[in-house]
Amino acid sequence: MRAMLAALLVAAFQSSTPHPPGSASSPLRVASLNLTADEVLVEILPPDRLIAVTRWADDPKTSNVAGRVPASAFRFPKADLERLVALGPDLVVVSEYTDADFLRLVERSGLRYHRMAGLESLAGQRQAIRDLGRAVGAPAAAERLAAQHEERLRELDRRLQGAPRPRVLYWANPHTAGAGTAIGALIEAAGAENLGRTLGLQGIVPLNSERAFLSDPDVILLGHWPGALEALKAEPLLSRLRAVREGRIVEMPNELLVTLSQHSADACWYLAAALHPDRVRP
Amino acid sequence: MTDARRRRTFLVLAIALPVVVTLGVSMGSVSLPPLGVARSLLAAVGVPLGGSAPLPPSSEAILWSVRLPRVLLAALVGGGLAVVGAALQSLFRNPMADAGLLGVGPGAALGAVVAVHLGWAHQVFLALPLCAFAGAMAAVVAVYLLAHAGGRPSLHGLLLTGLAVAALAAAGTSVLLVATEEFRVRTVLFWLAGGLEGRGWEHVRLGAVFILTGALALITLARPIDVLSLGEDEAAALSLPVHATRMAIFVLASLVAGPATALAGSVPFVGLVAPHALRPLVGGLARRLLPASFLAGAVLVVVADLAARTVSDRLDLPLGSVTAFVGAPYFLFALRTQEGRA
Numbered sequence: 001m002r003a004m005l006a007a008l009l010v011a012a013f014q015s016s017t018p019h020p021p022g023s024a025s026s027p028l029r030v031a032s033l034n035l036t037a038d039e040v041l042v043e044i045l046p047p048d049r050l051i052a053v054t055r056w057a058d059d060p061k062t063s064n065v066a067g068r069v070p071a072s073a074f075r076f077p078k079a080d081l082e083r084l085v086a087l088g089p090d091l092v093v094v095s096e097y098t099d100a101d102f103l104r105l106v107e108r109s110g111l112r113y114h115r116m117a118g119l120e121s122l123a124g125q126r127q128a129i130r131d132l133g134r135a136v137g138a139p140a141a142a143e144r145l146a147a148q149h150e151e152r153l154r155e156l157d158r159r160l161q162g163a164p165r166p167r168v169l170y171w172a173n174p175h176t177a178g179a180g181t182a183i184g185a186l187i188e189a190a191g192a193e194n195l196g197r198t199l200g201l202q203g204i205v206p207l208n209s210e211r212a213f214l215s216d217p218d219v220i221l222l223g224h225w226p227g228a229l230e231a232l233k234a235e236p237l238l239s240r241l242r243a244v245r246e247g248r249i250v251e252m253p254n255e256l257l258v259t260l261s262q263h264s265a266d267a268c269w270y271l272a273a274a275l276h277p278d279r280v281r282p
Numbered sequence: 283m284t285d286a287r288r289r290r291t292f293l294v295l296a297i298a299l300p301v302v303v304t305l306g307v308s309m310g311s312v313s314l315p316p317l318g319v320a321r322s323l324l325a326a327v328g329v330p331l332g333g334s335a336p337l338p339p340s341s342e343a344i345l346w347s348v349r350l351p352r353v354l355l356a357a358l359v360g361g362g363l364a365v366v367g368a369a370l371q372s373l374f375r376n377p378m379a380d381a382g383l384l385g386v387g388p389g390a391a392l393g394a395v396v397a398v399h400l401g402w403a404h405q406v407f408l409a410l411p412l413c414a415f416a417g418a419m420a421a422v423v424a425v426y427l428l429a430h431a432g433g434r435p436s437l438h439g440l441l442l443t444g445l446a447v448a449a450l451a452a453a454g455t456s457v458l459l460v461a462t463e464e465f466r467v468r469t470v471l472f473w474l475a476g477g478l479e480g481r482g483w484e485h486v487r488l489g490a491v492f493i494l495t496g497a498l499a500l501i502t503l504a505r506p507i508d509v510l511s512l513g514e515d516e517a518a519a520l521s522l523p524v525h526a527t528r529m530a531i532f533v534l535a536s537l538v539a540g541p542a543t544a545l546a547g548s549v550p551f552v553g554l555v556a557p558h559a560l561r562p563l564v565g566g567l568a569r570r571l572l573p574a575s576f577l578a579g580a581v582l583v584v585v586a587d588l589a590a591r592t593v594s595d596r597l598d599l600p601l602g603s604v605t606a607f608v609g610a611p612y613f614l615f616a617l618r619t620q621e622g623r624a
Contacts, residue, residue: 104482105480
């Protein structure tokens, strides 16, 4: 027993990096651990180089690339480091919210990673696409994607020049989107005022219903998930909002509302078409 | 209770621990051949085996970078929490006592939420466990200082101060959670539910330094703990420095439970179930109960972690839920049995 304990302790205090980190050249085999990367990589990588995606990539309620992910790619049901190491990718793409401790373990396992960050603005999303393109060795494809995104938003902005800007409140009971959020950026790019920002809020934060009621939005933006509309209409105070009584509620497809990839341009067009049907068609 | 039964219990635990550790490192979302695992472990400690490499490179990476540190940390956390539970139950003369009385859990939770709220957990390696540890220790210091504000505290005073500090820390945690970006909240929810995903050798080293040292120190205090369990007046009559001994146990228990909670999140019932199950087998004397509890707690948490990561392909169950699913029914059963006998 004593020998066993000694052996375990020796092992615990030994350095434990059996393999050097992967080559710094263009990675051939890329694994994604976040949905945004799934959506970008499907566009910019040849199918045989994308070896793993998240399981959400196949769900049409969350993903804009459902049905387009190569069948050969492994689907991660969870952030499974053991499976990741077994797959042996040359590069792992993680999100801004992946724990630093998890990432250290990824490195210790001999894997390289690229972290997507700055996705809370539309410009940041384009930059993240370009950075990811460089990291996976597909800068030209990524540049094309980012340029298309920029061009579509420029065209939308042109169509919305001079249009009145309705005051939109995003509502995910009891959260709303303030400044510095992708949903706030989406609302503003769609030719509206983000009431969350106007109220001085920062990030996705709770908003009490009294304050929401007093803000008197012109339009309520909801995610299109089961029960969201019914919950809003059943809320004692918010059900009395002008926007609710007059039916000025936009239920946005979930996969568009949550996307942080190039598909955020589709989301902006969708919302703009709902807010400004005279100027924009989806 | 016979010596033979005690010896048998220790023997079973001493065999069970390496067995479950071997199972724990062999099983997971990627299956590793136990023989290859054993050869790789032996090779690492210098046993010459010859022949080809014990495992393919990717399996070696999984074993040494991911799975072994996780399993060893599970054993350390389980052992530490069980020893603390056994020591505090003797100190408070209450079989329901465990690390929760120290304010460690809520303090660690507050520290963890601070790390997540400020974004440190996502940017800085070890920020979350270190902040959780700082929170746990801050809660313990607060309990100590507040309890001593009016002179030497009674056991009841210490207990109630611990509860009050825990409530304050829990309130702070709630406030911060509400104010934290929802994507970040997910990280802290995983931590609060207990788990060992993403823990590496650095976590094991941190845990080993504090948990092993603290647990060994508690075990060396077994005799004073036994004397204290007779009652304070009796202990004083036997010339035991009651207050100093009690505080030494309190500090050591905090030094074990704080890191254990910081590294694994909430892992409930281990400190209650392990000593409770062992008392009929090894007796209530701390010199036997504490080391036996360490082994049993280690076995329990290694097995619980194995279940947490293998029951479902789609998600890892929270480790704290697994120990609660097992611990709570066992505890209710034991309680009923005791009441039936009374």
